[in-house]
Amino acid sequence: MSSSPSDTRPRGGKGPKRDGTDSAADPLRPSDHVDGQEGVASPSLGVVGWLRWGWRQLTSMRTALVLLLILAIAAIPGSIFPQRMADPNGVTQWKTDNPDLFPILDAMQLFDVYLSAWFSAIYLLLFLSLIGCVIPRIRHHVKALRTRPPRTPIRLQRLDDHREAVREVPGGDAEAAAKSAIDIAEKQLRALRYRVERYDDKRGFSVSAERGYARETGNLVFHLAILGVLVAVGVGGGFSHTGQRVMVEGTSFVNTLLDYSSMNRGRFVSDGDLTPYRMTLDSFDVTYQPFGSAASGQAGDFSANVTVATPEGEPRKESVRVNHPLDVAGDKIYLLGNGYAPTITVRDAQGKVVFTDPVPFLPQNNNTMTSLGVVKIPDGLPQQLGMVGFFYPTAAPLETGALTSVYPALINPTLTLNVYAGDLGIDDGTPRSVYVLDPTDMTQLTGGDTGVDSIELTPGQTAQLPNGMGSVTFENEAPAGAKDYSESVKRYVSLQVHHDGSAVWVLVFALLALGGLLLALFVPRRRMWVKAVADGGTVRLEYAGLARGEDPTLAAAVDDLAASHARLLDADGGTSAPATPDDTPNPRK
Amino acid sequence: MELDSLSVLLIWTAIAIYAAAFVAYAFDLARRSQLASDRKLAAAQLVERELVGAAVAGSSVSTARTGGASGSERTAKDGAVKGGTAEEAPRRFVMARIGTSLTVLGFVFHLGGTVLRGIAAERVPWSNMYEFAMTGTLLIVAVYLAVNLWADLKYLGTFILGLIVVLLGGAALGFYVQVVPLSDPLKSVWLVIHVFVASLGTAFFALAFALSVLQLIQMRRESRILAGAEKTGPRFLATLPTAERMEGLAYRFATVGFIFWTFTLIAGAIWAQDAWGRYWGFDTKETWTFIIWVLYAGYIHARATRGWRGARSAWLSIVGFTAVLFNFTIVNMFFKGLHVYSGLN
Numbered sequence: 031m032s033s034s035p036s037d038t039r040p041r042g043g044k045g046p047k048r049d050g051t052d053s054a055a056d057p058l059r060p061s062d063h064v065d066g067q068e069g070v071a072s073p074s075l076g077v078v079g080w081l082r083w084g085w086r087q088l089t090s091m092r093t094a095l096v097l098l099l100i101l102a103i104a105a106i107p108g109s110i111f112p113q114r115m116a117d118p119n120g121v122t123q124w125k126t127d128n129p130d131l132f133p134i135l136d137a138m139q140l141f142d143v144y145l146s147a148w149f150s151a152i153y154l155l156l157f158l159s160l161i162g163c164v165i166p167r168i169r170h171h172v173k174a175l176r177t178r179p180p181r182t183p184i185r186l187q188r189l190d191d192h193r194e195a196v197r198e199v200p201g202g203d204a205e206a207a208a209k210s211a212i213d214i215a216e217k218q219l220r221a222l223r224y225r226v227e228r229y230d231d232k233r234g235f236s237v238s239a240e241r242g243y244a245r246e247t248g249n250l251v252f253h254l255a256i257l258g259v260l261v262a263v264g265v266g267g268g269f270s271h272t273g274q275r276v277m278v279e280g281t282s283f284v285n286t287l288l289d290y291s292s293m294n295r296g297r298f299v300s301d302g303d304l305t306p307y308r309m310t311l312d313s314f315d316v317t318y319q320p321f322g323s324a325a326s327g328q329a330g331d332f333s334a335n336v337t338v339a340t341p342e343g344e345p346r347k348e349s350v351r352v353n354h355p356l357d358v359a360g361d362k363i364y365l366l367g368n369g370y371a372p373t374i375t376v377r378d379a380q381g382k383v384v385f386t387d388p389v390p391f392l393p394q395n396n397n398t399m400t401s402l403g404v405v406k407i408p409d410g411l412p413q414q415l416g417m418v419g420f421f422y423p424t425a426a427p428l429e430t431g432a433l434t435s436v437y438p439a440l441i442n443p444t445l446t447l448n449v450y451a452g453d454l455g456i457d458d459g460t461p462r463s464v465y466v467l468d469p470t471d472m473t474q475l476t477g478g479d480t481g482v483d484s485i486e487l488t489p490g491q492t493a494q495l496p497n498g499m500g501s502v503t504f505e506n507e508a509p510a511g512a513k514d515y516s517e518s519v520k521r522y523v524s525l526q527v528h529h530d531g532s533a534v535w536v537l538v539f540a541l542l543a544l545g546g547l548l549l550a551l552f553v554p555r556r557r558m559w560v561k562a563v564a565d566g567g568t569v570r571l572e573y574a575g576l577a578r579g580e581d582p583t584l585a586a587a588v589d590d591l592a593a594s595h596a597r598l599l600d601a602d603g604g605t606s607a608p609a610t611p612d613d614t615p616n617p618r619k
Numbered sequence: 620m621e622l623d624s625l626s627v628l629l630i631w632t633a634i635a636i637y638a639a640a641f642v643a644y645a646f647d648l649a650r651r652s653q654l655a656s657d658r659k660l661a662a663a664q665l666v667e668r669e670l671v672g673a674a675v676a677g678s679s680v681s682t683a684r685t686g687g688a689s690g691s692e693r694t695a696k697d698g699a700v701k702g703g704t705a706e707e708a709p710r711r712f713v714m715a716r717i718g719t720s721l722t723v724l725g726f727v728f729h730l731g732g733t734v735l736r737g738i739a740a741e742r743v744p745w746s747n748m749y750e751f752a753m754t755g756t757l758l759i760v761a762v763y764l765a766v767n768l769w770a771d772l773k774y775l776g777t778f779i780l781g782l783i784v785v786l787l788g789g790a791a792l793g794f795y796v797q798v799v800p801l802s803d804p805l806k807s808v809w810l811v812i813h814v815f816v817a818s819l820g821t822a823f824f825a826l827a828f829a830l831s832v833l834q835l836i837q838m839r840r841e842s843r844i845l846a847g848a849e850k851t852g853p854r855f856l857a858t859l860p861t862a863e864r865m866e867g868l869a870y871r872f873a874t875v876g877f878i879f880w881t882f883t884l885i886a887g888a889i890w891a892q893d894a895w896g897r898y899w900g901f902d903t904k905e906t907w908t909f910i911i912w913v914l915y916a917g918y919i920h921a922r923a924t925r926g927w928r929g930a931r932s933a934w935l936s937i938v939g940f941t942a943v944l945f946n947f948t949i950v951n952m953f954f955k956g957l958h959v960y961s962g963l964n
Binding site for chain 1: 797798799800801802803804806807867870871874877878881882884885888889890892893894895896897898899900901902903906907909910913914916917919920921922923924925926927935950954955956
């Protein structure tokens with residue numbers, strides 16, 4: 031992970047290739063190639079020696095690579111098993127479906143893969159390995175940045191990418207012509223953004239040049255930025271909080287811990303950290319694809335229209351839409367879901383209202399909005415009363431006589447209720463979901479096998495409860511004089527309020543990583559040398575290039591250098607190309 | 620609706636032309652086998668005639684060892700020239716050229732079908748499985764053709780076109796859905812960017828994958844030659860670049876793909892932050908995108924690790940692309956998650 035992604039040097043970059051195990055069998059190496067030191071007695075190591083050895087192993091490229099591959103494999107189970115962080119209901123369902131296997135897999139943390147000890151161990155080791163590698167590389171790179179290009183090798187022809195040329199000197203002073211040729215080459219290389227250094231001695235004139243330091247810089251930036259992403263995520267998690275809240279049209283919510291349906295907060299978030307703004311849901315817009323079209327009933331253009339009042343500012347009208355979260359006081363407010371909340375009123379036998387409220391019903395099918403809801407009436411009636419209801423925005427009978435919804439808009443809204451009487455199971459303080467009725471200690475009075483039909487209501491209708499307990503009304507919320515049912519039932523939205531100041535830092539580090547990656551992969555790091563030796567009445571020129579890391583265009587670069595140098599020399603006029611083009615064989619062609 | 624029917628027609632025409640191109644490329648491979656054995660024969664005759672024997676006998680083996688974009692063609696010519704055998708005409712892989720021409724023709728139909736689909740849907744043509752496959756394969760062909768302007772990779776034609784015919788044909792058969800309006804979460808500029816860049820990354824990974832497969836086959840042949848084995852596998856391999864050259868090319872494509880993939884991850888996170896209220900949540904599709912990223916990161920590091928160059932890194936590239944295909948098909952269709960845009964029920 032920590033070496034230059036394309037650098038063939040070992041980590042630490044301390045010189046030519048070393049280590050390696052299985053190259054003895056490598057057919058591309060000469061048979062006398064000695065690699066590795068089998069049979070060499072290793073010196074005995076003390077504690078420090080072993081620690082040092084362990085650190086070396088951990089920070090070696092091979093370990094980093096293996097850890098990367100293990101990380102990829104370890105991430106797979108999290109996509110196979112439902113995860114508590116992404117899909118808590120899926121985990122509950124899995125537990126119900128596989129009661130025997132669940133405890134075993136749960137003990138292996140397979141439902142919290144990305145928070146598990148073993149997954150964490152892998153990526154922490156990986157990051158430790160990365161740090162252990164990046165630090166010496168930074169030191170090395172800082173040194174390299176200050177170092178001048180190295181002395182020109184004496185035998186340039188030993189390099190793979192090597193060109194030669196001979197030029198005649200009409201004037202006669204070959205020594206001066208050689209010097210000026212190198213002067214020109216120096217300027218040329220400098221213009222190509224090489225760092226150059228002259229090495230003139232009695233053997234000849236030469237310029238040594240190096241470029242592409244940005245490759246290693248980019249490489250280091252990439253790895254440090256990846257560390258930055260992890261740190262920003264880790265630290266940011268401690269300061270972030272996420273809450274969910276269901277709001278029915280016309281109701282308000284205040285951003286305090288008490289007012290949330292549920293809330294997750296980081297360990298550093300205290301009770302007073304929330305800005306106490308107030309938000310009112312004025313209305314909720316949605317459009318449905320027309321009945322009978324290709325995507326009949328598909329919903330879209332959701333918009334929760336809200337009024338927000340912050341402690342200091344004037345109330346303002348805003349909307350929360352999908353892909354367009356609302357910014358309030360550093361919080362982002364998202365629209366997660368929506369549904370119908372039929373207003374239900376229950377009266378006792380004397381006609382006294384014991385319950386009246388819009389009740390959010392959970393959509394069971396997004397294309398038809400058949401919804402399921404529960405009403406619980408703990409007080410005010412002779413017995414505790416529970417009602418499980420289905421709401422059909424556009425009800426139509428199935429062949430069996432049962433109702434279903436055929437379209438999600440309010441065309442023929444109908445509510446059916448099954449009534450249960452008995453003990454709701456909430457008196458002893460056991461937390462119960464408001465969306466689920468536990469019928470264990472209750473008697474069903476309507477629907478199902480009771481022989482009594484379910485209560486079936488359209489907006490504005492009232493039905494008597496069984497056993498003369500009272501009555502239930504499905505209120506019509508439409509304004510007086512409405513011609514259809516389109517406004518007869520209130521809608522609700524489910525909002526998520528998210529506060530995470532670290533997200534922007536994660537983005538900054540991610541973009542830095544991307545930038546670093548571009549440099550590290552596409553900037554070639556190479557050395558170039560041009561050497562000129564006076565030889566009688568001619569100047570012998572040598573060009574050579576050496577790749578430092580992956581550099582597929584080096585040969586072309588050396589060709590270009592030699593060609594344009596020749597052009598510059600022609601223009602200069604101090605030397606001339608031989609009458610017959612020099613047929614120096616190019617080793618590459 | 621009319622436009623969409625026309626689009627379907629164009630896509631099927633493109634599939635048919637691609638299939639023809641695949642056949643032409645397959646004939647090209649057969650022709651290469653023929654050439655390779657002819658050359659071997661010619662070389663043997665030259666040795667007998669004691670002409671510059673050493674130089675040419677080497678050429679039949681060293682052909683594959685020479686780098687260069689069209690190294691094989693050039694070396695074949697060089698061999699002919701140096702050997703002084705005037706009757707040996709310059710090598711031109713005619714069937715490969717026919718294959719490429721057909722591919723270009725197919726690409727035009729494919730592009731037309733894709734654009735019409737976009738016009739019919741009044742949005743970018745990549746927002747369900749059918750359209751992803753359509754655009755993704757279009758990009759693979761586009762990248763393949765564009766790369767061929769820069770370096771001769773026509774020997775990959777059989778692999779690439781085979782892949783295209785299977786993917787596009789499979790999508791047209793199995794994934795076709797009518798044009799429907801976008802669901803709300805998809806109404807975002809990030810649909811244009813995120814999905815397009817992901818498809819582009821996939822295209823580069825596909826080329827790297829094809830090269831890695833060929834590299835492994837070529838490596839087997841090279842080690843057999845070095846071991847002095849009689850049979851060295853399919854003869855057309857002799858006209859292909861060396862395993863080392865193919866590894867280098869595969870690496871270059873994979874790095875470009877990796878850059879795009881990294882960008883896909885970042886763009887996806889920005890979109891997720893807007894659409895789902897968090898930038899990362901280990902949704903199944905996110906997880907697999909991450910797995911693929913890590914696999915290719917491993918691949919890039921393998922190039923710099925002793926003992927991991929060559930076969931092992933080629934296998935990593937193959938595993939990586941398999942994961943890409945898995946992510947596109949199995950994860951989209953069978954894994955539960957938030958990326959439920961396959962359009963299939």
